Amino acid sequence: MEGKKIWNNILSGVRSQVSHSTFKTWFSGSYVLDFKTDTENPTLIVALKNSFLKEQVEARYKPIIKNLIEKNGTSRLEVIFVVAPKAEDKKPQAEPIFSGIPQAFQARGGRAEILNPDYNFANFVVGPSNNLAYTAAKQASSLASTYNPLLIYGTTGVGKTHLLQAIGNQILTAFEDAKIIYASSEKFTNEYIESLKEKTQSQFRNKYRTTDILLIDDIQFLAGKEGTQDEFFYTFNELSLLKKQIVLVSDKHPSTLGKIKERLISRFLGGMCVDIGLPDIEMRKAMINVKCQARGISLPEEISQFIAESCPGGARELEGLLISALSLSRLSGGKISLDDVKKASSNFANTKEAIEPENVTRAVSAHFKIPAGDLVGSSRKADIILARQVLIYLLRKDLGLPLVRIGMLVGGRDHSTIIHSVEKLENQIETDRNLKDEILRIRSSL
Numbered sequence: 001m002e003g004k005k006i007w008n009n010i011l012s013g014v015r016s017q018v019s020h021s022t023f024k025t026w027f028s029g030s031y032v033l034d035f036k037t038d039t040e041n042p043t044l045i046v047a048l049k050n051s052f053l054k055e056q057v058e059a060r061y062k063p064i065i066k067n068l069i070e071k072n073g074t075s076r077l078e079v080i081f082v083v084a085p086k087a088e089d090k091k092p093q094a095e096p097i098f099s100g101i102p103q104a105f106q107a108r109g110g111r112a113e114i115l116n117p118d119y120n121f122a123n124f125v126v127g128p129s130n131n132l133a134y135t136a137a138k139q140a141s142s143l144a145s146t147y148n149p150l151l152i153y154g155t156t157g158v159g160k161t162h163l164l165q166a167i168g169n170q171i172l173t174a175f176e177d178a179k180i181i182y183a184s185s186e187k188f189t190n191e192y193i194e195s196l197k198e199k200t201q202s203q204f205r206n207k208y209r210t211t212d213i214l215l216i217d218d219i220q221f222l223a224g225k226e227g228t229q230d231e232f233f234y235t236f237n238e239l240s241l242l243k244k245q246i247v248l249v250s251d252k253h254p255s256t257l258g259k260i261k262e263r264l265i266s267r268f269l270g271g272m273c274v275d276i277g278l279p280d281i282e283m284r285k286a287m288i289n290v291k292c293q294a295r296g297i298s299l300p301e302e303i304s305q306f307i308a309e310s311c312p313g314g315a316r317e318l319e320g321l322l323i324s325a326l327s328l329s330r331l332s333g334g335k336i337s338l339d340d341v342k343k344a345s346s347n348f349a350n351t352k353e354a355i356e357p358e359n360v361t362r363a364v365s366a367h368f369k370i371p372a373g374d375l376v377g378s379s380r381k382a383d384i385i386l387a388r389q390v391l392i393y394l395l396r397k398d399l400g401l402p403l404v405r406i407g408m409l410v411g412g413r414d415h416s417t418i419i420h421s422v423e424k425l426e427n428q429i430e431t432d433r434n435l436k437d438e439i440l441r442i443r444s445s446l
Contacts, residue, residue, distance in 0.1 A: 003035025003044055006077070013068040014061065025175065026057050033084055041076045047084035050174060054081045056142060115172075115182050119165035123294065125286045128433060129277030130159060136274050137163040140213075140247050141170035147272035149236075149246040151219075153253055154276035155441050157316035160249045163276075164215050167247055171213060181208060182215040189221070189228045209238045213245040219268075220250045223259035233264055240267075278440035280433075284308035284318055291322055303341050357395055357409055363445050364391045367438065376411040390439060392418055393425040398443065 011030075015023050034045040048054045058081055069077050121141075126134045133152050140150045152160050164182070171178050183191075188208070195204035208214065214235075222229050239246055250257065253275070254268040279287065285308045292299055299307075311318040324341075365372040368387040375388050388410060395406045396418065403415040410418075429436045 003032040006035070006044060006072075007032045007046060009072060010065055010068050010079075013071075014064060017064060026053065026061065030057075033082060041078050043078045043080060045080050045082055047082055049083070051083050053174060054083050057081060115165050115168045115180075117169055118294075119162045120169050121166045123290055124159065124162055124166060125279070125283055125290055127279060127283035127286070129279055129283065129437060130163075133160075133163060133274045133276045136272055137167050137247075138170075140245055141167045141174075148240070148243070149248055149268060149271040151248045151250060151254060151268050151271065151273045152276060153250040153273065155251060155278065155445065158276040158278055159315055160276055161217055162315075164217055164247060164249050168213070168215055175212075179210065179212045180215065181211045181213070182217075184217045185219050185221045185228075185232075188216065188232065189225055192228050192231050205235070208235045211239070211244065213247070214239055215247050217249045218251070219248045220252060220257055220260075222264075223257060226261070229261050229264055233261070233267070236264070236267055246271075277437035278443075279315070279318075280436070281308050284311060287315060287318060288322060291319065299336075300338075302338050303336065306338060306341060357399060357401065360394050360399065360442075361391060361409075363442050364394065367442050367445070376409070378411070389421040389425050390442070392421040394439070394442065396422050 007030075011027060014027060029049050031047055032044065033047040034043075036043040036045070048057060065079055069079070121134075121138060124134060133154075136147050136150055137152070139147060152163055154160055168180050168182050171180060191204060195201045222232060236246065248268065254260075254265050254273060257265065285304055288299070288304045288307055292304075307318070307321050311321055361372050361375065364370075364387055365375060368383065368390075370384055370387050374384050375391055377384075379385075392406055392410055395401050395409065396403070401409075403418045406418050407413045407415055425435075425439075429439065
């Protein structure tokens with residue numbers, strides 16, 4: 001009883017220094033597990049529901065608790081946090097009606113109907129191209145982020161949706177009462193249009209404006225939908241005023257999104273914008289290992305290396321080839337050779353349309369925002385020279401065109417210029433990760 005009294009006094013002091021929602025988020029459900037007075041320093045052992053809460057409370061509120069202890073004249077007291085859910089929290093739950101959806105979603109009436117529990121932080125492979133986005137996403141999942149809104153952008157297949165859903169899954173694990181909405185911008189649009197038709201706008205607004213965290217995928221698809229943009233703008237403002245976390249995903253930086261109103265763009269830029277680049281070969285190998293482990297399968301090192309080298313794009317392309325290889329492995333009773341995988345890789349590659357030199361020129365022109373005429377012209381501006389060298393490099397390395405033909409395509413340059421450009425880019429890519437990432441982005445757009 002004495003330990004409970006001490007802890008209640010501490011909680012009262014914490015409550016007076018933080019907001020009601022913050023107190024409820026971090027301290028609701030905490031209780032005294034033990035109070036030891038038979039040691040040199042009396043020790044209060046306080047239980048929290050999970051390791052995430054323990055980690056956050058220790059990191060954020062230990063100094064406040066220490067000051068309160070000193071003010072109460074019990075400076076020798078030590079407070080130790082442990083993970084120990086209450087007995088009532090351990091009661092078995094009924095099986096969900098729909099398999100593959102966390103039970104917590106069922107309890108909240110399907111506010112996050114399509115979150116995939118397989119998308120979590122534990123199986124997200126972190127590397128140089130996505131480390132900042134991963135760190136920001138982890139911060140957003142604490143519901144006390146300074147990044148609000150958080151906007152994650154990047155080309156297709158780099159893990160944006162994985163991170164977005166991982167945030168939702170992390171919050172569901174840590175905060176049982178959190179209200180979460182995960183939706184694509186298309187879903188938001190369709191629901192808004194339906195509310196206009198059915199005259200249920202108040203229900204629509206109540207749904208989206210009373211959530212604790214709003215996760216919106218593919219925000220770029222709001223482009224051109226002026227009425228929906230206005231509705232989203234007011235929803236965004238309402239949640240921001242209430243200090244609710246907003247996380248958005250886009251395929252481009254907000255400043256390059258076309259047909260999105262300026263006032264929305266300014267809201268997007270008011271938080272943190274972080275991009276995810278395409279994975280390098282080391283990351284692709286790590287992704288292969290994670291996916292194989294999830295399936296309880298191991299591949300020989302030479303096959304993993306080949307798959308990683310054969311897929312310069314994002315995770316989806318990598319998984320497509322990996323699934324082909326794993327299917328071959330199952331069909332052959334676990335016996336699979338590198339030649340088999342190469343054959344599968346050839347078939348996989350042949351399903352794609354052939355890339356024409358004109359497509360590469362357009363992709364480089366769009367990426368660098370330089371007119372195609374300037375790429376093949378005589379300008380010696382530094383930015384145009386770099387773009388031209390990238391074009392030459394891709395025509396040679398990806399399309400395998402002869403030097404003479406490349407020279408003709410880029411303004412009648414001789415073969416020595418082409419060789420010099422290719423060699424220079426090869427050397428730069430070895431040391432310039434940003435340039436390497438830019439080339440990967442162009443490749444993924446083809």
